Amino acid sequence: MDxxxxxxxxxxxxxxxxxxxxxxxxxxxxxxxxxxxAPELFPNEALAKIAERFLREEPVLSLQYGITEGYNPxxxxxxxxxxxxxxxxxxxxxxxxxxGAQQGIELLSKVLLNxxxxxxxxxxxxxxxxxxxxxxxxxxxxxxxxxxGLDPDALEKALKENDRVKLIYTIPTFQNPTGTTMSxxxxxxxxxxxxxxxxxILEDNPYGDLCFDGRRxxxxxxxxxxxxxxxxxxxxxxxxxxxxxxxLTGDAALxxxxxxxxxxxxxxxxxxxxxxxxxxxxxxxxxxxxxxTRANYAHKSKTMMDxxxxxxxxxxxxxxxxxxxxxxxxxxxxxxxxxxSKAAIAEKVVYVPGNTFMxxxxxxxxxxxxNYSTSSDExxxxxxxxxxxxxxxxLQ
Numbered sequence: 001m002d003x004x005x006x007x008x009x010x011x012x013x014x015x016x017x018x019x020x021x022x023x024x025x026x027x028x029x030x031x032x033x034x035x036x037x038a039p040e041l042f043p044n045e046a047l048a049k050i051a052e053r054f055l056r057e058e059p060v061l062s063l064q065y066g067i068t069e070g071y072n073p074x075x076x077x078x079x080x081x082x083x084x085x086x087x088x089x090x091x092x093x094x095x096x097x098x099x100g101a102q103q104g105i106e107l108l109s110k111v112l113l114n115x116x117x118x119x120x121x122x123x124x125x126x127x128x129x130x131x132x133x134x135x136x137x138x139x140x141x142x143x144x145x146x147x148x149g150l151d152p153d154a155l156e157k158a159l160k161e162n163d164r165v166k167l168i169y170t171i172p173t174f175q176n177p178t179g180t181t182m183s184x185x186x187x188x189x190x191x192x193x194x195x196x197x198x199x200x201i202l203e204d205n206p207y208g209d210l211c212f213d214g215r216r217x218x219x220x221x222x223x224x225x226x227x228x229x230x231x232x233x234x235x236x237x238x239x240x241x242x243x244x245x246x247x248l249t250g251d252a253a254l255x256x257x258x259x260x261x262x263x264x265x266x267x268x269x270x271x272x273x274x275x276x277x278x279x280x281x282x283x284x285x286x287x288x289x290x291x292x293t294r295a296n297y298a299h300k301s302k303t304m305m306d307x308x309x310x311x312x313x314x315x316x317x318x319x320x321x322x323x324x325x326x327x328x329x330x331x332x333x334x335x336x337x338x339x340x341s342k343a344a345i346a347e348k349v350v351y352v353p354g355n356t357f358m359x360x361x362x363x364x365x366x367x368x369x370x371n372y373s374t375s376s377d378e379x380x381x382x383x384x385x386x387x388x389x390x391x392x393x394x395l396q
Contacts, residue, residue, distance in 0.1 A: 012135060023350050030383035032370045033350045035176065035325055038300075039374070041293055042240045043280060050279045054272065062272045068259050070097025070247070071274040077281055078233070078247050086208070087222040088231060094252040096259060099269045101206055101234040101246035106132040107261045108167075108202060108230060108248065113138045117166040120158050120199075122150050124328075124357030124367070126176045129169055129204065138166070142359040145175060147319060149182025152189040159197045168199055173217050174207040174324025177357045177369040181217060181322050191223045204232045209290045211323035212298035227251035235277055237325075238290055243273040297325065297373055300380060304372040307381045311388030313395050325373045328354075335394050336364040343393070349386040 023029050054062045069075065075095050083089040098104040105128065113119070115137030121130055123142030130140060141162055143154045149172060159165055170190065172182035182190075194201045203220045211217070221231040230250035235243065248258060262268070304327060308318060318329040331337060338353040354367030372380055 008135060008137060012131065023345055026348075028348050029345075030349045030375065030379050030386065032304075032372070032375065032380070032383050032387070033352045034371050034374055036371075036374045037237050037241060037325075038293075038296055041289075041296060043284070043289070044240075046280060046284060047240070047276055050276050050283075051272065054275050054279070058275070062275055064271065066268045066271045066274070068096075068263050068268045070095075070269060071271065071278060073282075074245075074274050074278040075247075077278060078249075082231075082233070082249060085216070086205075086219050088219060088249060090221075090224055090227065092227055092252055093249055094255040095247055095249045096255050096262065097269050097274060098246045098248060098262065099266060100236060100241075100244040101204065101232045102128050102132070103244075103262075103265070104232050104246055104248040104258075105129050105202070105204070106135075107258045107265065108232075109133055109136045109138070110261045111254070111257045112166055112200075114166075117164050118162045119167045119169055120155065120162075120165060121169045121359065122171065122175065123359055124177055124354060125169065126171060126204065127356055129202075130357075130359070133167075133169070140359045141165075145178050145180055147180055149175070149180055149186045150190070152186055152193065155190065156193055159193060159199065165197070165199050168194055168201045169204070170201065170220070171204045171207075172220060173205055174210060174321060174326075176207070176324070177326050177352070177354075178328040179319055179321030179324050179326045180328075184218060187218065187220050188223065191220050191229070194228050195226060199228075201229045202232060203229050206232075206234045206237050207324040208233075209238050210294060210297060210325070212294055212301070213322070214291070214294060215322075221249070227254075230254065235281075238286065238293060239277060239280065243277055245269060245273055245277045294323070297323070300372040300375075300377070301327070303377045304370065304380050304384060307384035308388075311385045313388070313392050315395055316391055325371055327370045327372065329368050329370060330354075331366045331368070331391060331394065333366065333395060334364075335366045337366060337368040338364065340390065340394055343390045344387060347386040347390055349383045349390075351387065 109132045113136040117138050119133045119138045120141050122145045141158045144151045221229040234246035338355050352369040354365040355361050
């Protein structure tokens with residue numbers, strides 16, 4: 001049967017990153033394309049013991065329906081940590097547990113966006129968010145990302161020139177895909193512009209714990225006195241992504257609408273994974289885990305950049321991240337990195353072409369994203385060596 005696809009989904013494309021994973025399943029292919037945390041950091045033994053305990057001793061709590069807002073002890077833990085670590089404690093805010101930060105972004109899109117509304121996004125930006133906005137008929141307007149974060153002048157221009165702006169979306173800390181970190185001055189200005197034009201901000205902060213030298217950068221949400229900022233967080237990068245536990249914090253009235261939207265989507269985030277998450281967080285030293293994670297990624301990022309210095313042509317430019325999971329490269333010279341990815345696949349190495357993260361995904365770009373968190377040192381070096389050959393041939 002030929003199904004008639006809805007207008008909303010007709011033009012939607014699958015994530016190029018997920019498509020690349022099909023090649024990465026071949027063990028002879030070195031993937032520098034994903035955004036996965038390092039599997040050697042997963043606390044699998046501790047989680048196995050917790051899961052067995054709950055399933056044996058608390059089967060009803062583990063396997064029965066829960067409330068949509070989330071397991072209350074976990075919500076309280078999230079609120080306490082946000083207050084203690086991120087200085088997020090505005091009266092009038094509330095928190096909901098969601099099935100990964102991606103669901104939080106999608107639910108917010110469902111609640112806020114009408115067909116034809118405008119969402120201002122960083123250019124480039126996280127495809128999971130941009131596709132969520134697209135799926136509700138939003139028109140995306142890109143604002144360039146500079147080495148110290150998005151350009152506030154370009155943001156104000158976009159706010160002035162576009163009607164029906166419903167949302168500003170930003171990843172200020174170790175941005176995906178560029179790895180850049182927004183300066184404090186820019187964070188303040190972005191918030192002031194949101195206030196001036198009455199447009200809410202979705203601040204996505206999945207990587208904030210992952211600064212290589214242990215610093216923390218003030219969240220935009222910590223500056224929020226008006227209830228303008230919705231804060232998205234996740235335990236995917238500091239615990240394990242497969243448990244799919246994230247959260248949204250924002251104005252209570254808005255969160256209540258998101259609760260209703262979540263009831264329609266999946267009723268509630270699975271109880272067992274919420275219990276796993278809460279028990280691990282309260283029975284172990286998360287901050288010590290984060291210190292180990294930072295050290296691991298600092299080492300791997302240096303391994304990758306050292307290899308890039310050794311094997312990449314000198315024309316290739318890249319941004320040195322302060323934390324997070326990614327390095328953003330630009331080959332310049334009008335090279336189309338989407339077309340070039342076929343040559344990389346032939347060398348059994350994969351990256352994510354930069355067009356994936358752009359507002360206009362059909363426009364050629366000379367940029368690409370590399371990930372260092374998943375592979376071993378040896379595979380990082382060999383993958384960069386192979387890419388160096390591909391880039392050298394293209395630049396010739």
